[in-house]
Amino acid sequence: xxxxxxxxxxxxxxxxxxxxxxxxxxxxxxxxxxxxxxxxxxxxxxxxxxxxxxxxxxxxxxxxxxxxxxxxxxxxxxxxxxxxxxxxxxxxxxxx
Numbered sequence: 737x738x739x740x741x742x743x744x745x746x747x748x749x750x751x752x753x754x755x756x757x758x759x760x761x762x763x764x765x766x767x768x769x770x771x772x773x774x775x776x777x778x779x780x781x782x783x784x785x786x787x788x789x790x791x792x793x794x795x796x797x798x799x800x801x802x803x804x805x806x807x808x809x810x811x812x813x814x815x816x817x818x819x820x821x822x823x824x825x826x827x828x829x830x831x832x
Contacts, residue, residue: 737805737820741793744807745785748818751825752782760828771830781830784814 738747751757759772770776788811798804809816817829
């Protein structure tokens with residue numbers, strides 16, 4: 737699993753560009769995950785991540801599985817939340 741901001745950013749961008757990602761099922765998906773609803777593209781999210789810096793990033797353990805790091809990037813007014821379970825990348829939230 738990618739550790740740290742640079743590795744997580746790189747892996748998430750690669751997943752978005754290759755189309756190899758999934759969405760975590762959740763309530764209010766229509767406002768919390770605009771990537772899942774198709775309101776924003778994977779390329780748009782990848783560009784947001786490319787422009788993000790380490791100071792835009794935080795991480796914490798997943799609430800259901802503490803061994804999984806959940807990454808949060810808040811950049812340019814956008815909130816992007818994702819995690820990795822090998823070999824997949826899961827996006828929880830993408831919204832303003």
